[in-house]
Amino acid sequence: MDVKMWTYIIVGLTFALYIGIAIWSKAGSTKEFYVAGGGVSPLANGMATAADWMSAASFISMAGLISFMGYDGAVYLMGWTGGYVLLALLLAPYLRKFGKFTVPDFIGDRYYSNTARTVAVICALIVSFTYVAGQMRGVGVVFSRFLEVSIEMGVVIGMIIVLFYAVLGGMKGITYTQVAQYCVLIFAYMVPAIFISIALTGNFLPQLGFGSTLNDGSGMYLLDKLDGLNKELGFAAYTDGSKKMIDVFAITFALMVGTAGLPHVIVRFFTVPKVSDARKSAGYALIFIAILYTTAPAIAAFARTNLLNTVSNKEYALMPDWFKKWEATKLIKFEDKNGDGIIQYVKDKEANELTVDQDIMVLANPEIANLPNWVIALVAAGGLAAALSTAAGLLLVISTSISRDLIKMQINPNISEKKELLYARIAAALAVIVAGYFGIHPPGFVAAVVALAFGLAAASFFPAIIMGIFSKRMNMQGAISGMIVGISLMIYYMLKYKFGTFDGGKDAVAGLQKDWWFGISPEGFGTVAMLANFIVALIVSKLTPPPPAEVQEIVEHIRIPRGAAEAHAH
Amino acid sequence: MSDKNFQQYWKRNLTYLVVLLSVWFLCSYGAGILFKDALNNIRIGGFKLGFWFAQQGAIYCFVIIIFVYVNLMNKLDQEYDVHEK
Numbered sequence: 001m002d003v004k005m006w007t008y009i010i011v012g013l014t015f016a017l018y019i020g021i022a023i024w025s026k027a028g029s030t031k032e033f034y035v036a037g038g039g040v041s042p043l044a045n046g047m048a049t050a051a052d053w054m055s056a057a058s059f060i061s062m063a064g065l066i067s068f069m070g071y072d073g074a075v076y077l078m079g080w081t082g083g084y085v086l087l088a089l090l091l092a093p094y095l096r097k098f099g100k101f102t103v104p105d106f107i108g109d110r111y112y113s114n115t116a117r118t119v120a121v122i123c124a125l126i127v128s129f130t131y132v133a134g135q136m137r138g139v140g141v142v143f144s145r146f147l148e149v150s151i152e153m154g155v156v157i158g159m160i161i162v163l164f165y166a167v168l169g170g171m172k173g174i175t176y177t178q179v180a181q182y183c184v185l186i187f188a189y190m191v192p193a194i195f196i197s198i199a200l201t202g203n204f205l206p207q208l209g210f211g212s213t214l215n216d217g218s219g220m221y222l223l224d225k226l227d228g229l230n231k232e233l234g235f236a237a238y239t240d241g242s243k244k245m246i247d248v249f250a251i252t253f254a255l256m257v258g259t260a261g262l263p264h265v266i267v268r269f270f271t272v273p274k275v276s277d278a279r280k281s282a283g284y285a286l287i288f289i290a291i292l293y294t295t296a297p298a299i300a301a302f303a304r305t306n307l308l309n310t311v312s313n314k315e316y317a318l319m320p321d322w323f324k325k326w327e328a329t330k331l332i333k334f335e336d337k338n339g340d341g342i343i344q345y346v347k348d349k350e351a352n353e354l355t356v357d358q359d360i361m362v363l364a365n366p367e368i369a370n371l372p373n374w375v376i377a378l379v380a381a382g383g384l385a386a387a388l389s390t391a392a393g394l395l396l397v398i399s400t401s402i403s404r405d406l407i408k409m410q411i412n413p414n415i416s417e418k419k420e421l422l423y424a425r426i427a428a429a430l431a432v433i434v435a436g437y438f439g440i441h442p443p444g445f446v447a448a449v450v451a452l453a454f455g456l457a458a459a460s461f462f463p464a465i466i467m468g469i470f471s472k473r474m475n476m477q478g479a480i481s482g483m484i485v486g487i488s489l490m491i492y493y494m495l496k497y498k499f500g501t502f503d504g505g506k507d508a509v510a511g512l513q514k515d516w517w518f519g520i521s522p523e524g525f526g527t528v529a530m531l532a533n534f535i536v537a538l539i540v541s542k543l544t545p546p547p548p549a550e551v552q553e554i555v556e557h558i559r560i561p562r563g564a565a566e567a568h569a570h
Numbered sequence: 571m572s573d574k575n576f577q578q579y580w581k582r583n584l585t586y587l588v589v590l591l592s593v594w595f596l597c598s599y600g601a602g603i604l605f606k607d608a609l610n611n612i613r614i615g616g617f618k619l620g621f622w623f624a625q626q627g628a629i630y631c632f633v634i635i636i637f638v639y640v641n642l643m644n645k646l647d648q649e650y651d652v653h654e655k
Contacts, residue, residue: 066625071606074624078598081629085594088636089587093643207626211616221616239610239621249603274654276644283636290629297625559580560652 006377007146014184014381015161018388021180022165022173030421033170034101034400035270040175042277046284048178049268051185051385052393053080053259053285054292055131056138059185059386064358067300067307070230071241075251079454081286081293082252083259088282091260092269094469096278097558101270102397103263103461104405110468111476112551114410119483121405123460124263126487128394128401129435131264131453135391136439139384145329145363146380152440158388159436166392166399167428171271174392181385186291188382192366192375193295196302199369206298226301229308234347238304250524258454258526261462264393267400275561303361306368311343311354319343322367331357391435399428452494455526459486463533472555478541486533490526498522579650586642590635597623597631 027033040048058080066073098106104124108117136155143154165173190206197209201222213221227237236242243251259265268285269278310320316334326332333355334343345354363383366375403424408415415423460483467474467482495501497516500508520528546552557563601609606620614622647653 071621071624074602074628077625078602078628081632082594082598085591085632085635089590089639208615211614211622213616223616223618223621239618245603249599252599252603276640276647276654279636279640279643283633283640286633286636290633294626294629556576559583560576561647561654562652563654 001373003146003373003376004148006374007380010374010377010381011147011384014180014385017180018161018165018177021177022169025169025172025176027168027170027172027421030404030417030424031101032172033421033424034404035267036170036172036175038271039273040271042272042281043284044175044179045268045272045277045281047182047288048175049265049281049285050288051178051182051389052174052268053265053289053390054185054386055390056135056142056383056387058292058296059189060138060142060359060362060383063296063299063303064361065300066297067304067361068358069241070236070238072243072248073297073300074241075243075248075255077293077297079252079255080259081289082256084282084286084289086256086260087265087269088279088286090469091266091465092278092282093275093561094558095266095465096269096272097275097561097563098554099270101267102400102405103266103465104401105409106468107461107464107479108405108409110551110554111464111479112547113476113480116464116476116480116483117405117409119480120461120464121401123456123483123487124397124401124405127262127453127457127460128264128397129438130456132391132394132398132431132435133438135387135394136435138387139391140439141359142380142383142387146377155436155439158384158391158439159432162388162392162395163429163432166395166432167425170424170428171267171396174389174396175271177392178389181389182288185382185385185389186288188378188385189292189295191378192369192371193299193302195371195375196306196365196369197298200302200305206295206302210298210301222301222305226305226308229305229312233308233312233345238301244519246519247521247524250518250520250527252524254458254524254526254530255454257458257462257530258456261457261460261465262454263401263457263461264390264397266461266465267397268393299362299365303365303368307356307361308345310368312345314343316341316343322364325367326360326364331360395428395431395435398431399424402427402431451523452490452498452526455490455494455523455529456487458526459490459529459533463530463537467534467537469555469558472552473541473546474537475541475544475547477544478537478539481540482533482537485536486529489532490529493517493525493529494522497525575650579646579652582646583643586639586646590639594632594635598628602628 031037062076095106100106104117104120107120108114136158139158140151140154143149143157144151165177193206194204197206198204200215201209201212202215203209203212210222213219214225223239227239230238269281272278272281323332335353337353343354344351346352363379366379403420407423408420464479464483497512500506503512601620602624606624609620610618612619
């Protein structure tokens, strides 16, 4: 059977599974729609969190990025996993004890102010919308590449699927589909990795394989070989990297803190029955994530070795089939500048003749390693699972923000549960359509903004939640001014140094790099903006009256686990 | 729960947090970034140690830290009788 047939079968089967689960787990109440009734086991929640968290970017792009960045790729590996420690230790158990449905719920109640609630809702919408548009785009790209439909058609198919199970099942439907999606995506990621690890090093565990010796009889360690190859071609040694230490530090920190501040991740911990389950569940989630995240750097090193061995200084005419095939998609480009018919792939921009898109490293890996057709189809299904699960989680945050945080808590508090559920479903449907629109007509900034969504979350939510739990003295004035200063500073820095808005547009960006504050890139600036949030909040709260006694009681109440079930019934 | 007990419980929790977050910082920002170059002189198989921490080790440490905290807190909750039934 050919690849296309296999892809139809495997993708079709997985989609049928997701829809089946959605029908089985239809939400009947707002509590089921928002937090799956609060009855999800910690293990299932861990798996769902992992699928929710790992997006198309993790699945498709990350290994490729690392393979070009070498050591510097560690910012993603540590940054996107270390946040779970913060979640398990500092946030999840207390927010679970607090026992409401959303992050703006917590901010609004803890800071006894609808202004604080509104600021939180706006931050949640900014973060979630930028993130979800990128996911829909990812769905479109996978569809178009493997099923040969247009990207637009791919986005529309993805929209219909997500619409179906997010609108029908709410959090309950999403949670159980995400469990299935995790299984699909991890299987699809590991199978080619294991095959390639055996082929290159003889070690079946990729995590150990990339620290082993090569299988080619040379007895050389893979990483040593890679360092040598990289240096020969003028790149930095693979295990060294080229970013400044302070920037690596800042980016890693912003990604960690941003992870812990992302509303669609936090809300997952409202779905487990107990406080102790929330802690445990974060641990399970990280195990499931770690399986993929410790495999990615191995894939990166394997793919880099394979690529350099295959193309560097080889005759263009002798390139294998996959090279020609991906050339047709323009993800590989060869321009014979010196006309010698040989591929020169080097650091020096003038002499370099080959450009390779990072996404190829995962998508074309099975072909490069000559794996059977069903594995290639499996990778397509895995990429779709990763993109759909994240999109669904984000859409739920958007619909909840609108139906609960805006309509129920602010505009019409007397609304019936049935009506609220209806509004939640309408909001989810509208959000899917808006996200789909951005997927089809991506504003040029989407890809860039997805990475910055972490900076925005770090600069706004993280400090407000942490101080809400660990400082009884933190008050409304402090938290609101902190959030506003944090997110404004982040947006300003992003506009100035990422988009060149104040200096004549995108072309100015490269020239502004020398003016970066403390040498920190926009991706890492969330760390600075977060510190600014903390400092402003602490100073303002010192100058203004302490929060009322009943709020201080809330803080004491969330610090001990017992009584979480009662808190839920508020 | 009496006020004094509550203060003690919270203090123990904070101590755990400070210790575990220091470990969290050391195995990621320490071993993987700040002291990476020094650690790279040590090799385990094909891995330079600093590089290994940055791309593998830190992640394993994160998982261990969370489960250590889960166990410590489950015991602490029992001890102060604030666990959920």
